[in-house]
Amino acid sequence: MAAKLWVPTLTACALATSIALVGCSNDKKDAQQAAASQQAPMVEVGVIVAQPQNVEKTVELAGRTSPYEVSEVRPQTSGVILKRLFAEGSYVKAGQPLYQIDSRANRASVENAQASLLQQEANLNSLTTKMNRYNQLVGINAVAKQDYDDLVGQVKVAKAQVEAARAALNSAQINLGYSTIRAPISGQTDRSSFTAGALVTSGQADALVKIQRLDPIYVDITQSSSDLLRLRQELKKGSLDNSNNAKVKLKLEDGSTYGNQGNLAFADASVDTSTGSITIRAVFSNPDRLLLPGMYVTAQIVEGVVPNAYLVPQIAVSRTPTGQATVFIVNAKGIVETRNVQTAAAQGQNWIVTSGLKPGDKVIADGVAKVKEGQQVKTTPYQPAPAQAATPANPVAPVAKPNASAPAQSSSKQQAQQHA
Template sequence: MNTASIRGRRLPAGVALLTLALLLAACGGGGEQKAAGKGPGQRTPTVGFVTLQPTDAPMVVELAARTFAFESSDVRPQVSGVIRRRFFTEGALVQRGQPLYEIDPRVYSAAVNEAAANLQSARANAEATRIQAERFRPLAEIEAVSKQDYTNALAASRQAQASVAQTQAALQTARVNLQFTTVPAPITGRIGRSLFTVGALVTANQADPLAQIQRLDPMFVDIQQSAADLLGLRRSLTRDGIVPASAQVHLKLEDGSEYGPAGTVQFAEYVVDQQTGTVTLRARFPNPQGLLLPGMFVRARFAQAINRRAYLVPQQAVSRDPKGNATVFVVGPDNKAAQKTIRADRTQGDAWVVTGGLDGNERIITQGLNNLRAGQTVKPVAAASPQRVAPPSPEQMKQMQSKQKAG
């Protein structure tokens, strides 16, 4: 098909309009470049920018930690003897005061009976000596007996009363020892395995406990933080804009999953471990489902302070120079790109936390950074603003129609 046949045909209106638009764009673009004296690679680049305001940026740290029982107690015998019975199931929840073991009580029951008999004898002797002393008192006044005899009788009465007090204490001790033959639970919690069976001989001063009870709800988590980092934190709290944060703590378990309930920091020790150079911070966590067990290694994440004068700069806007310094491009005077060095030591989500180098009035370039150079003239637009395609103007329509007729 030749050119004449094509010209003779009438093109559809949409195709004709598209053809005229392409011709006008080609002709107009070339004329503008020639008039401005710029080549295709010398166009003014369009960049997207954001203007940031100071915001609250928590200073979040993630540290190694380990779980510990809220309460832990060894079940130990207070008296010596042979275990006759065990009243609990291993691994069960026991209540404070609940009987756990029974030690053979026969020896201690006999001791109680002996102490009671000694008390009765002491009371009888005290009564006899008291009566004798009272009888000697009027006789000593009329010198029917010597005063020395009365003094001896009075002293014997007082010694008998002291003997009564001693035997009462011995009886009380015997009764306490008899009570100790039943070994109770010192705290409420989960009891472990029994280290001694029925028939085993136990003593009051033995090294091994009968069993161990641990309270698992709530739980303690001991967090280890470097003493140098803690010192830096305390120094930063003296600067303007840095304030202490709430003591909320979140845990990451050994399998990488997040532990649901949040905990709170209870205290920080004032002693540095000489072997590790760390300080222990203790947090308390609810553990209603018993998911946390003593001795687990976890990761604790919490905010130790809040910087109220930080800037959250999108990560794509921050780059590093050969020296490792963080830099950003900003739209300077006369719409020229300028590079600024900032202090960005950590991230928060998808943004760098910038704590130095910005004053809040800069227009930070986040889009169009490829091949951007300092001092280059740019066309700034709000970042991520949509590009609108406008219909041809009447003048452009006339040019397209004239070119269509000329062609």
């Protein structure tokens, strides 16, 4: 009976002993983890030191190239084209002969006008001599005053006829000059629409050839009216300075950058109601004629200079669900802090930060995902990652051919065995 009473007591003692042993082991594990955490090295992050500077604010807009001058050459006199005097697609200078039209009819008109002028001049000389004689006789009443007055009127009419004949001669000479069609501007020619033997007429609808001046060349850029309003508001508030003439850079269709900078020429005074945008025109020098009319380009326009701004790598800036831009700052004690900032625009791989930073702030740019606010970190200067070399899209293993031929060899051996 006494033995039965001791059994619960012994069981309780054993259970208490096991619980004490488990508690000791847990305390030992916690102590080990604490020691390991103290011995673990701090997270190393790459930082940039914020320094205020004047930053150019640029915007990228789509555009199309258009010729600086365009002339569609049409005949100003009628006739048959005798020959073409230029090479299609060549560069021609202003005044250079392009076509020769049969000038025989125009030359005959000039000769006819010259004869008419001589006739009218002879008539004027005869009447002038007669008027001078009547002028002496009318003084002694040898000639009626009425006859003298009529003769004075005839002389005036003859003078007018001489001037008309002289004008007709000038017109005939101009038409004769039009028999040689010349380039009105300097530029690049297109293909000729007419050949020798074609009959052309004055003022016809079809152009003989089109000439385009390509140096300099225009770039017509499209900008939304909302962006234009924003730009004007920034200029009004003084947050943007555009005291210098805006410069424009171009990116070509192949991604390369055009070597020459351009200048803004003008902007439309009205908004296109169908697109809600305006057209801005820039002028570029094009000495090598690399830019051709109709090419699609991307224009980088320097809208102005943002004073006392900071350039922060884009990977250093994150957004809250409400859209607020934030960065991680390492304070003087090496502790991570969160800072709200204001961004104006992007410049390459950086954000233009206008407020929220102070000179000397250490902004974390490398290792943002590894840290949190309140954590102590070790800082090193941020080093942007170098561009990686492009690798082939479909690399071919050198062992492909032996592996590929193995099944063919085995199948040929099986066929040989079957035939045997």
